[in-house]
Amino acid sequence: MEVIKVRDYNEMSEKAAEYIIEKVKANSKIRLGLATGGTPLGLYKNMVTDFQHNNTSYRRVTSFNLDEYVGLSEEHPNSYRYYMNKSLFNHINTLKSNIHLPNGNAVSLQEECIRYDQLIQDSGGIDLQILGIGQNGHIGFNEPGTPFGSKVHVVRLTESTRQANKHFFNHMNEVPTHAITMGIQSIMKSKEILLLASGGQKSVAIHKLLQGEVSQQFPASILQLHPNVTVIADEEALSLALSYI
Numbered sequence: 649m650e651v652i653k654v655r656d657y658n659e660m661s662e663k664a665a666e667y668i669i670e671k672v673k674a675n676s677k678i679r680l681g682l683a684t685g686g687t688p689l690g691l692y693k694n695m696v697t698d699f700q701h702n703n704t705s706y707r708r709v710t711s712f713n714l715d716e717y718v719g720l721s722e723e724h725p726n727s728y729r730y731y732m733n734k735s736l737f738n739h740i741n742t743l744k745s746n747i748h749l750p751n752g753n754a755v756s757l758q759e760e761c762i763r764y765d766q767l768i769q770d771s772g773g774i775d776l777q778i779l780g781i782g783q784n785g786h787i788g789f790n791e792p793g794t795p796f797g798s799k800v801h802v803v804r805l806t807e808s809t810r811q812a813n814k815h816f817f818n819h820m821n822e823v824p825t826h827a828i829t830m831g832i833q834s835i836m837k838s839k840e841i842l843l844l845a846s847g848g849q850k851s852v853a854i855h856k857l858l859q860g861e862v863s864q865q866f867p868a869s870i871l872q873l874h875p876n877v878t879v880i881a882d883e884e885a886l887s888l889a890l891s892y893i
């Protein structure tokens with residue numbers, strides 16, 4: 649795992665955007681895996697600014713998002729589809745037909761998992777997967793205990809994850825209880841992974857990611873076994889793992 653240490657959230661966002669833009673320029677048909685949450689918001693903002701100034705084209709780029717809440721429509725302001733449209737897709741020249749997220753409102757969630765998994769495979773797989781990390785080590789919505797062999801699946805969110813995401817909602821009882829997420833195996837199949845982390849509340853997770861044992865109880869630890877992972881983390885997120893770099 650390569651670790652790039654940055655000063656703060658802004659520098660993390662700038663570096664991550666530079667990293668991705670370079671990859672998009674090198675391969676106009678790149679298949680990106682995208683993440684949501686607070687962490688990548690600055691990254692997307694920088695990608696939008698770059699698009700406005702430099703016209704980096706996303707016309708041929710395909711994207712697959714990691715996850716989506718169950719029970720929220722695409723128009724719901726807290727759905728990840730809405731989040732992606734608002735923070736990135738509405739401001740760059742991606743083709744709608746090239747944008748993919750799981751449908752958390754599907755009649756059969758099991759069939760939706762199979763469809764989404766197949767779609768990723770049929771496309772040829774993900775070239776570059778962007779990841780954040782949950783305080784309990786979750787990636788996507790793969791909570792502790794998720795089998796490392798998991799494909800796209802429905803998860804029940806832990807209370808701690810619901811708590812961590814509640815600031816996006818008006819009330820705790822509006823925070824969905826379930827989500828569809830790419831599994832650990834789906835994530836590990838990506839050719840390359842870029843994980844972002846900022847702030848002291850991620851320091852334990854980053855320490856375990858870099859120096860802990862590989863265990864299903866800490867899902868992100870599996871990334872130690874992936875051949876091409878880059879972590880861009882700021883000083884606070886790296887504060888417990890400083891000996892690593």
Ligand SMILES: N[C@@H]1[C@@H](O)[C@H](O)[C@@H](COP(=O)(O)O)O[C@@H]1O
Nearest residue numbers: 684685686687780781782788789
């Ligand atoms: N499903 C998302 C993850 O993809 C994200 O990485 C994580 C961290 O979120 P944040 O970046 O807001 O700390 O939480 C959410 O639950």
